[in-house]
Amino acid sequence: MKMNETTTIVAAHCQQVDPERELIHVDCASHIYPDGSIGIHDMCFYVQKNEIVALCGPNGSGKSTLIEHLNGLLMPSQGKITVNGNVISGGDRTDLWKEVGVVFQQSDDQLFAPTVLDDVMFGLLNLGMDRDEAKAKAIMALGEVGAVDLIEKLPNYLSGGQKRLVSIAGILAMRPLIIVLDEPTSDLDPVNCDRIEQLISDLKTRFGMSVVIATHDLDLAARIADRICLVRDGSVFAEGTPAEIFYNTVLIREAGLKIPLVINLYLGYCEEMGIEPKLRPIKGSELIALLKRP
Ligand SMILES: Nc1ncnc2c1ncn2[C@@H]1O[C@H](COP(=O)(O)OP(=O)(O)OP(=O)(O)O)[C@@H](O)[C@H]1O
Ligand SMILES: [Mg+2]
Numbered sequence: 001m002k003m004n005e006t007t008t009i010v011a012a013h014c015q016q017v018d019p020e021r022e023l024i025h026v027d028c029a030s031h032i033y034p035d036g037s038i039g040i041h042d043m044c045f046y047v048q049k050n051e052i053v054a055l056c057g058p059n060g061s062g063k064s065t066l067i068e069h070l071n072g073l074l075m076p077s078q079g080k081i082t083v084n085g086n087v088i089s090g091g092d093r094t095d096l097w098k099e100v101g102v103v104f105q106q107s108d109d110q111l112f113a114p115t116v117l118d119d120v121m122f123g124l125l126n127l128g129m130d131r132d133e134a135k136a137k138a139i140m141a142l143g144e145v146g147a148v149d150l151i152e153k154l155p156n157y158l159s160g161g162q163k164r165l166v167s168i169a170g171i172l173a174m175r176p177l178i179i180v181l182d183e184p185t186s187d188l189d190p191v192n193c194d195r196i197e198q199l200i201s202d203l204k205t206r207f208g209m210s211v212v213i214a215t216h217d218l219d220l221a222a223r224i225a226d227r228i229c230l231v232r233d234g235s236v237f238a239e240g241t242p243a244e245i246f247y248n249t250v251l252i253r254e255a256g257l258k259i260p261l262v263i264n265l266y267l268g269y270c271e272e273m274g275i276e277p278k279l280r281p282i283k284g285s286e287l288i289a290l291l292k293r294p
Helices: 063-070 116-126 131-144 160-172 190-205 218-224 242-246 249-254 261-273 284-292
Strands: 022-032 038-048 052-056 078-083 100-103 178-182 210-214 227-232 235-240
Touching (some): 022 063, 038 063, 038 235, 052 190, 063 078, 063 100, 063 178, 063 210, 100 160, 116 131, 116 160, 131 160, 160 178, 160 190, 190 210, 210 218, 218 242, 218 261, 235 242, 242 249, 261 284
Parallel strands (some): 100 178
Antiparallel strands (some): 227 235
């Protein structure tokens, strides 16, 4: 990450990442859809072991297109993609879903089996598990997302939020190396949002996994991500920790995004009190602790 004269943080162009920690490397990838639309352009992106990365950017900026490249669903027209040390952009990996589990933005793209249980068991059976073990693991994953009561239901008849929870369970059950969630909390009520937020944190802290989320919920991104990647016009144009990104108000304005609530409150407080916003709290608890100080 570097600073230019306008204080905008710019993503280092395909910067060198510690090879010991690198799980995904997207090296200047471009994708043009058959109708000529540019999905991503010169996209550089990486994911390291045991981190949560948030992709944030306006509608149509290329987040979902990037995500569909991470499990080989789409292939780049140009550029190279490496997952866990293997180049996948040649298109010869058919078992990539074992390493990178993607929960798509549209749950209908994911659910197809006759019942919820069948759906969540599908990937496990494909991994070669016997039915009893697959059933136990599927029930556990449905429990983890708080959707075990939906087990007998037909996926078609679920509500939007219920479909999202079942889609997450289907991927979670397989415990891939990296879980990628495209808009994980859209459609969800506040209780389920909190549950999924906790789950994403647990995937990292309890299971040592890496998680990528694409989200318009910048408050969520600020709370749980280790690294924020701002996406615009098909590429990552800025990246950094939540504090580096969200306290750069020039950058956030340029990106057409809204400053997360806690940061906005802190900046307003500092302005009111005539003090420098030096401490940069990100979470509500950090802001409260700071305001309680004498
Ligand atoms: N199947 C497709 N055919 C043609 N163009 C597409 C297709 N899918 C996406 N695009 C285009 O690619 C660009 C990137 O779209 P993408 O869905 O990746 O954006 P996004 O950042 O995920 O947006 P959102 O926040 O709305 O989900 C857009 O201009 C979009 O119109
Ligand atoms: Mg999208």
